[in-house]
Amino acid sequence: MIFAEHVKNKLSSLIHKMATAPWLFSKNPEVDFSRNRKLDFVSTIQFLLSMESGSLKKELLDYFQFSVDTPSASAFCQQRNKLLLEAFQFLFYEFNFCFSFEKKYKDYQLLACDGSDLNIARNPNDAGTYFQSQPTDRGFNQIHLNALFDLCEKRYIDLVIQPARLENESLAMTQMIDRYKGEKKTIFIADRGYETYNIFAHVQEKGMYYLIRVKDGGGGSMTGSFDLPDENEFDHDMQLILTRKQTKDVKAKPKKFKFIAKSSPFDYLDLYDKKFYTLNFRVVRFAISEDSYESIITNLPKEDFPVEEIKKVYAMRWHRNIVQGIEICYRIMLLSFKKGGVYH
Structure with a gap:
């Protein structure tokens, strides 16, 4: 057979x-x-x-x-x-559980997260999915599909579907991280837009690993607030203590403490019992051309994943082979949806 x-x-x-x-x-x-x-x-x-x-x-x-x-x-x-x-x-x-997860990279399972909008059947009464640019437009409905994809096994292991108007990729990823029941040697890989302290903490709490591309410095970037080496390329260890408190000590030590506003989701802090949360990670910056650089935040151990290995693992998200990168497989899945239609 x-x-x-x-x-x-x-x-x-x-x-x-x-x-x-x-x-x-x-x-x-x-x-x-x-x-x-x-x-x-x-x-x-x-x-x-x-x-x-x-x-x-x-x-x-x-x-x-x-x-x-x-x-x-x-x-x-x-x-x-x-x-x-x-x-x-x-x-x-249950269908996923019918088949074992045997293919790995250096004994690690590689799980990439991504999301995309999909058009569904038109229904003006569904406020969460209906979009209308002008009052006279016919309008359309969309959902946002968040997927967790095993790069080595070439299969999707989890999905979160959200009304497009209520899209929240960070929330979707934390939900899929929490639901995941695989081995400790698992790496969650994601692109820009997923660089939140809440995602880092959810992975850390499971004793697993993350590798996430972030905006390369500048205003509004996560790394823009870090005290990083004044070099083009580096592999820098960091420890941040997150808090929602604004005490004199916190304000006096901005390199040690990171204030998390109430409006920013973080599931392991409050103002009473859980006042501080420690994150340990690396910021890795490397050249991808003569004048272009990428920045990665990861908690992978340096001894097993030096800079060259970090480059390889992240590149797998697209380029491991013609059908194995999540970008390629995601496009194949989206194309099949668009050809076949989405029903609900």
């Missing part, structure tokens, strides 16, 4: 196992999916996973091979509306 068939059979087997307890995944457990129908629990899930960009009527005819008793579009909508969102979350996670 070829691997693709093995994967398909695993997915089908898992859906059938879920069908033995449909009440766990239904909005009305006592009645939903309790009667024999053409669109039962299994076929409803499988049909949703196989849908492309055609009309509902055409999709149903294709799926049921133009049978004379093909369910109507309204019948499908009724069945779909019985399903809980948790049904698909369960299927996603």
Whole structure:
């Protein structure tokens, strides 16, 4: 059996196992999916996973091979509306667990995080996803898809979907970090925009590692407030004590303390019991051309990941091979969504 068939059979087997307890995944457990129908629990899930960009009527005819008793579009909508969102979350996670994570880099699992907007079916009544530039415009709806991707295994291991108007990539990443139950030797990799102390702390609390590209100095950058070497390239160890307190001692030692405003999310501080939180990390700056530099913040150990290794690991986010970088795979996934349409 070829691997693709093995994967398909695993997915089908898992859906059938879920069908033995449909009440766990239904909005009305006592009645939903309790009667024999053409669109039962299994076929409803499988049909949703196989849908492309055609009309509902055409999709149903294709799926049921133009049978004379093909369910109507309204019948499908009724069945779909019985399903809980948790049904698909369960299927996603359990399907991932069916396959071991064996491919690693220097014994580390590499997980890259990224996000992108996707258009969905137009619904002006959905305030969280609906956009309208002008009152006379037809408008459109969008969701924001946040994904955690294993660079070595070439598969997505977690997703957070947000209404586009409520997009919060930092929150999504901390949620996926907290849910992750893998080994300690895991590196979370992300691009600019994810450089928040809250993300650093969530990874640190799990005893894992992060490698995040940040804006290279200047106003408004995280590194712009650091006391860094006056050199073009460096690998500098830092320790910051974060606090929401504004005492004289804190104000007098800006290189030691970092004040976190109440408006900035940070889950390990308050004004009473958790007044201080210590972060240890490296700021790595290296040239990528004669006059261009990148800055990375990481807590990876220097002995295992000197500057050259830091460069390699971050480059894997794009370039490890033609299908392995998250940027490439993410574009493939987005292209498949856009060709096939997104249904909800």
